[in-house]
Amino acid sequence: MQKTALAPYARLPRAHHGRHVLTSTVDAFGTAHWLLADRAPRPGRDLRPFDALVVSVHDGGDAEVTALSAVRTRWPHLDRLPDGGFVVASARARRADERHQVQVFDRLGRETRSFTVGDAVEHLLVDATGDLWVGHFDENPDGIRRWSAAGELRWASDDAPGAGWIMDCYALNVSGSTAWACPYTDFPLLEIAPGRPMKVRSNTVRGAKAVAVHEGWVAFVGGYGEEQDRIVYGGLTETSVEVGGTGLLTAPDGAPLGRRRVVGRGSRVYVQTEPFTDWGVFDLSG
Known part of the structure; x- marks a missing residue:
């Protein structure tokens, strides 16, 4: 099986390695972000709001730091808005504090509003227009x-x-204002563009955790069990995915990936492995 190594993409500056990485992402414009706290949260404790830092590393390596005040979630999703602000959202929406599940911060780190998007958030990705795409896991039927x-x-x-x-929304890719998704149970490839009917393509690839799309081609990354590092390539017709070859995705040094985060953006799947200080990228367009 052909191996494809991730290309190094972005690195958390060493000056911040002493902080705990709560989460990390790559936004719609290619900037990598890390949400950092002074220490790891303790289960069942630390319920009060806390201050956090977002460290953003732009293409080319320039970094900026934004201090966020009164973050409320211990197990967050993070993304940046086009105006420079940030969204921090909890994966779970407990009844007692669900109105604060999603916090929106301005570019100075001040909370401007909060609301709920429902429990069991698997993916939260902001598109280039500033809308939030939310994919839920199987404890929420939304x-x-x-x-x-x-x-x-x-x-x-x-609808x-x-x-x-x-x-269960296994894979979600958001690029421009269009989303691509591959959900359980039938794993169709969904193309969702605002203002147009959703396009549904049948698909035989099961269990992918990320998807990349480029000019009539698709790559599914991940799978069940021993297939967690699998890549499956396919071509797009109007109604289906025609599966072609398979490969194996590795770390930049050729090692297995291990525990990871993934973010799909257009032709790219960004991958981050422990200790979650570096992002690598697989680009279908290449």
């Missing part, structure tokens, strides 16, 4: 939804026929 940064629900997958039962 599937995939799109929200404004003010908390207005703009689209829900239950789109032909996709089957969307029980």
